[in-house]
Amino acid sequence: MRILVTGGAGFIGSHIVDLLVETGCRVSVADNLSSGLFENINPRVNFYKIDIRDQALAEAIAREKPEAVIHLAAQADVQRSLNDPPADASINILGTINLLNACAGYGVGKVVYASTAAVYGNPTYLPVDEDHPAKPQSPYGVSKYTAEHYLRIYGEFSAVNYTVLRFANVYGDRQDSSAEGGVVAIFAAKLLRGESPCIFGDGEQTRDFIYVKDVAAACRAALRRGDSGTFNVSTGAGLSVNHLFRELKKITGSNLEPVYLPPRPGDITHSFLANESACASLGWRPRYSLAEGLRETVARMSGVLSGVLSGGRGC
Numbered sequence: 593m594r595i596l597v598t599g600g601a602g603f604i605g606s607h608i609v610d611l612l613v614e615t616g617c618r619v620s621v622a623d624n625l626s627s628g629l630f631e632n633i634n635p636r637v638n639f640y641k642i643d644i645r646d647q648a649l650a651e652a653i654a655r656e657k658p659e660a661v662i663h664l665a666a667q668a669d670v671q672r673s674l675n676d677p678p679a680d681a682s683i684n685i686l687g688t689i690n691l692l693n694a695c696a697g698y699g700v701g702k703v704v705y706a707s708t709a710a711v712y713g714n715p716t717y718l719p720v721d722e723d724h725p726a727k728p729q730s731p732y733g734v735s736k737y738t739a740e741h742y743l744r745i746y747g748e749f750s751a752v753n754y755t756v757l758r759f760a761n762v763y764g765d766r767q768d769s770s771a772e773g774g775v776v777a778i779f780a781a782k783l784l785r786g787e788s789p790c791i792f793g794d795g796e797q798t799r800d801f802i803y804v805k806d807v808a809a810a811c812r813a814a815l816r817r818g819d820s821g822t823f824n825v826s827t828g829a830g831l832s833v834n835h836l837f838r839e840l841k842k843i844t845g846s847n848l849e850p851v852y853l854p855p856r857p858g859d860i861t862h863s864f865l866a867n868e869s870a871c872a873s874l875g876w877r878p879r880y881s882l883a884e885g886l887r888e889t890v891a892r893m894s895g896v897l898s899g900v901l902s903g904g905r906g907c
């Protein structure tokens with residue numbers, strides 16, 4: 593199968609690309625490397641360094657003739673969306689429309705869209721299923737939700753089919769471990785460097801942590817199933833931040849304790865997503881336990897970090 597992955601140089605996108613290449617797909621990647629990295633890109637793909645808002649995207653699609661697109665390219669930082677809502681909307685909404693136009697124009701059969709649990713906002717019941725009201729609490733949540741509507745509209749008025757996947761908290765190697773990154777990447781990087789991570793609040797807040805390889809498998813499954821559907825991609829279970837810290841402490845062999853700071857305003861206390869619908873419709877289920885996913889993540893991160901540190905990381 594010929595697949596174009598937008599955002600294929602990013603954290604999740606690069607894992608999807610690796611899985612597709614491994615399973616014999618002909619893959620191309622469109623990414624402007626704004627947050628993604630060239631070294632994440634599988635060497636067996638055709639890479640287009642382009643912005644998804646540009647005409648160059650249609651040209652890449654015309655050339656590659658993908659049967660399907662997995663669309664991950666996005667401004668994916670909640671804080672940045674609060675600081676600059678127009679930039680967020682431009683990439684996440686106008687970029688998606690530009691992609692859908694090109695897909696409709698060049699006969700792409702399907703778009704699998706990487707959406708987010710952020711579209712739900714503060715949960716009013718748990719686990720959050722796909723019927724939960726959508727009330728996003730950030731410009732990022734609004735732009736991702738708006739793009740979902742454009743997929744539906746193009747699905748109705750063109751031959752482009754779609755599946756929307758709403759990811760829970762994805763973790764794995766290649767995730768940004770700076771302050772704006774994912775909690776697993778931040779904790780693991782700190783522990784590996786011998787620094788104490790900070791926990792906001794009492795650490796008993798829960799999240800649904802899903803391993804990136806399980807997310808990649810769900811995206812692959814959605815290439816052939818789940819047409820016109822919207823599905824949570826999650827483990828279905830909430831784990832506390834304290835629990836996560838203890839697991840990472842065990843795996844890294846650290847004896848450090850976290851530093852507890854006051855809760856951040858607006859932080860959600862509990863959140864986890866039902867995944868029965870994805871399991872039934874996509875023929876998919878998460879296969880990695882938290883311990884397995886964290887072990888793989890730490891193993892890969894410690895390899896990368898030791899390279900960085902021996903390469904003379906600055907003071």
Ligand SMILES: NC(=O)c1ccc[n+]([C@@H]2O[C@H](COP(=O)([O-])OP(=O)(O)OC[C@H]3O[C@@H](n4cnc5c(N)ncnc54)[C@H](O)[C@@H]3O)[C@@H](O)[C@H]2O)c1
Pocket residue numbers: 598599600601602603604605622623624625626627628629642643644645663664665666667668683687706707708709736758759760761762763774
């Ligand atoms: N990481 C998570 O936990 C999570 C959770 C829910 C949903 N998502 C969604 O998954 C997708 C991937 O997220 P990620 O965590 O891998 O983030 P990421 O920042 O690592 O990946 C995004 C990729 O898109 C590229 N990109 C950004 N703007 C672009 C543009 N205008 N044109 C072309 N390329 C552009 C970046 O260079 C990067 O490679 C996003 O759509 C995000 O909304 C992520």
